[in-house]
Amino acid sequence: MLNGTVSARMGRFMVDAACQAGMDPARLIRLPDVGDTVLADEFARVSTPTALLLWEQIVLGRPAVHAGMHAVQLAPMGTFGVWDYLLTSGETLAESLRTGCGYVTVIGDPSTEKLHVTDDGRLFTVTHSTGPAEPDVVAAVEQFVLPLINRRATEGLRRPVVPVRVTFRHRPPNTLGPLTDLLGTRNIEFGAQVNSITYLAEDAHAPMPQTQPGLQDVLRSHADMTIASAKPVLDWHGTFRITLRATFHDPDLSLASVARRLALSPRTLQRRLGELGTTWRDEVEAVRVELAMDLIRDSDIPMRTIAARARFSDARALRRAVHRWHGTTPGDLRRRHEHPARPGREDGSAEPPTDPPTPDPRV
Structure with a gap:
């Protein structure tokens, strides 16, 4: 039932990020499942296509290579409710990430957002995959999820956690500085088979300082209830x-x-x-x-x-x-519509009618 939807918390976050990126508020009115009443309901679910349209607006408002990274900076601890605390409240970082990745449904679309954990005793790796969309949107989502996980790891351990390796499926951006600063490493590979972030075992199995006995059980029960009570909004x-x-x-x-x-x-x-x-x-x-x-x-x-x-x-x-x-x-x-002047055209005018033709795909 939840395939094709994301949580209301994710919807609220996406709306805020899109508006900060310059999305016209009038456009939000035309998206039926991100109204104030919907987003105030903890059990409401927003359609994934709506979330992708919001991602498109974020990418349009930000340079594509920075859109996902900028979104991470807008997501402090607690933004995503119980999912954030599942990621940070286990006995170790590895246990916390394993639990949080197993509950991706509580925040994201279980049919498209996949998180998987592997642990060989020396290296601990989280892999991520997302669904189809415009290439720049896919790149933004990929550069949002893994840095977000790294941010939660740092917040959970209350100290910087530097991954030993990060891989992305998309092509490299023109500038790597913002991404290396955000992740704390230059060991980043692009055009890889999978999106992944890898930690040394000494970091992954380090004890979480705020661990409380039984807290993860309470959080899992709350996450299970949230999933069971969730309701998609759109007809x-x-x-x-x-x-x-x-x-x-x-x-x-x-x-x-x-x-x-x-x-x-x-x-x-x-x-x-x-x-x-x-x-x-x-x-x-x-x-x-x-x-x-x-x-x-x-x-x-x-x-x-x-x-x-x-x-x-x-x-x-x-x-x-x-x-x-x-x-x-x-x-x-x-x-x-009173847009500001566009790059290269001080008067904001449209391009001349000499554009090369684009083939018309069959519909």
């Missing part, structure tokens, strides 16, 4: 619409691929859409319009990039569509 159509938008960048986007993500057969998905008086083509067009307009109004990215993300053949096709929808140009819409 079926809301989940479908956000899932469609979150997968809009996939080259193989199709009714069948979205049905697979929703654990439905293509025929069942068609039938449910028909029951709502809509069709796959109508839904794709609605998301195309919504995505294009959001990116035009709320970002500084070039028109050719917006066209590709919204599945137009090229920027000229996007401009024609905007004129058909609103009787104006993308540049005029941006100026009306």
